[in-house]
Amino acid sequence: MKFVDEAVIRVEAGDGGSGCVSFRREKYVPDGGPDGGDGGDGGNVFLQADENLNTLIDYRFERFHMAERGENGRGRDCTGKGGVDLVLKVPVGTRATDEETEEVLGDLTTHGQKLLVAKGGFHGLGNTRFKSSTNRAPRQKTLGTPGEVRSLRLELMLLADVGLLGMPNAGKSTFIRAVSRAKPKVADYPFTTLVPNLGVVNPRPGQSFVIADIPGLIEGAADGAGLGIRFLKHLERCRILLHILDIEPIDGSDPVEAARAIVGELEKYSPKLAGKPRWLVFNKTDLMLEEEVQEKVDRIVAELGWEGEVYTMSAYAREGTQKLSEKLMDFIKSLPPEDEDQDPDADVEFKWDNYHQCSMEDANQDYDDDWDDDFDDDDYDVEVVYER
Ligand SMILES: Nc1nc2c(ncn2[C@@H]2O[C@H](COP(=O)(O)OP(=O)(O)OP(=O)(O)O)[C@@H](O)[C@H]2O)c(=O)[nH]1
Numbered sequence: 001m002k003f004v005d006e007a008v009i010r011v012e013a014g015d016g017g018s019g020c021v022s023f024r025r026e027k028y029v030p031d032g033g034p035d036g037g038d039g040g041d042g043g044n045v046f047l048q049a050d051e052n053l054n055t056l057i058d059y060r061f062e063r064f065h066m067a068e069r070g071e072n073g074r075g076r077d078c079t080g081k082g083g084v085d086l087v088l089k090v091p092v093g094t095r096a097t098d099e100e101t102e103e104v105l106g107d108l109t110t111h112g113q114k115l116l117v118a119k120g121g122f123h124g125l126g127n128t129r130f131k132s133s134t135n136r137a138p139r140q141k142t143l144g145t146p147g148e149v150r151s152l153r154l155e156l157m158l159l160a161d162v163g164l165l166g167m168p169n170a171g172k173s174t175f176i177r178a179v180s181r182a183k184p185k186v187a188d189y190p191f192t193t194l195v196p197n198l199g200v201v202n203p204r205p206g207q208s209f210v211i212a213d214i215p216g217l218i219e220g221a222a223d224g225a226g227l228g229i230r231f232l233k234h235l236e237r238c239r240i241l242l243h244i245l246d247i248e249p250i251d252g253s254d255p256v257e258a259a260r261a262i263v264g265e266l267e268k269y270s271p272k273l274a275g276k277p278r279w280l281v282f283n284k285t286d287l288m289l290e291e292e293v294q295e296k297v298d299r300i301v302a303e304l305g306w307e308g309e310v311y312t313m314s315a316y317a318r319e320g321t322q323k324l325s326e327k328l329m330d331f332i333k334s335l336p337p338e339d340e341d342q343d344p345d346a347d348v349e350f351k352w353d354n355y356h357q358c359s360m361e362d363a364n365q366d367y368d369d370d371w372d373d374d375f376d377d378d379d380y381d382v383e384v385v386y387e388r
């Protein structure tokens, strides 16, 4: 699934500094010639692709960006200093469009690539420049020209790298809350999640991936039960699927049945999707005694005949979630880069406003990094079942 991340910013290049009118005046040189220097050029505004960034969120908060103006020229033939260029870092894959003219200024496709988006003003000339045999004391100068000003639309297409799969109530949304700043609703009834949610996970500084939480699946989903399987299409472009399994379902049901149902629906939907890398993740281990967890995991894995990777976690207590994020990061990094030319313009599903909204709310509330307070979310009537 593709998401569009978008931000509109205003960039202003620096004005050119003006030239100066000045004449040399010294003790024994009372009528020296003109010595007014030129102004400096205004600073340019560039965008530069940076592979360490993965969203445009920063540009939603800071919308105005201005490069330095050039200094005016001074006497004694001093040229004004040029304004320093402003370089705005954007994620690789960002496209810049002029908001007013709809002209595409360019795509930043490789790390380090620079794109000029607002040209600094040209410097004005000092009166020295106007000296000639007929005019030895010129009083002309020119002003610097204004720097370019633009409204820019930045757009970034991004793909979810990791897709979450599982029964309702397995803890998919709790997991995405634990590892990212996305805040999907969490509650102890099935089908809490009705639309896909995205989160950006930063397991280590400078490394990140995108995770997609989709509504839960139930047996018969392929035939329309529950919310059906239409949301599975959002997982088609993911690099890996996490099958989240409730290790101790509250209704006493056997997780083996639940796991089989999910895999069955997945296969019915698309053998290709079912063939994607998939890891089995047992959630809610906090509900069991530590020594019983491994035993139960071994039994379920054996009954399922599962041979792939297995992880355990408590998404609620955030145990095992960091390790899992790191493993996912390593896995994603080990894959060859994606084939970029697959239907580049197709499939845009929705704008990534949900994520931005959450992040902005966080920022406004002066986001408190205390993990445990995270669930006190007044926006929703959230009920967290922790103990039975
Ligand atoms: N004890 C315990 N409860 C958990 C854990 N993870 C999730 N839960 C609870 O399980 C319930 C369902 O969690 P959700 O994250 O909403 O589950 P979901 O898979 O997103 O469910 P749907 O959106 O309905 O598909 C909530 O009451 C959570 O508090 C966990 O690690 N331990």
Ligand SMILES: [Mg+2]
Residues within 6 Å of the ligand: 172, 173, 174, 184, 185, 186, 192, 193, 213, 214, 215, 216
């Ligand atoms: Mg959910």
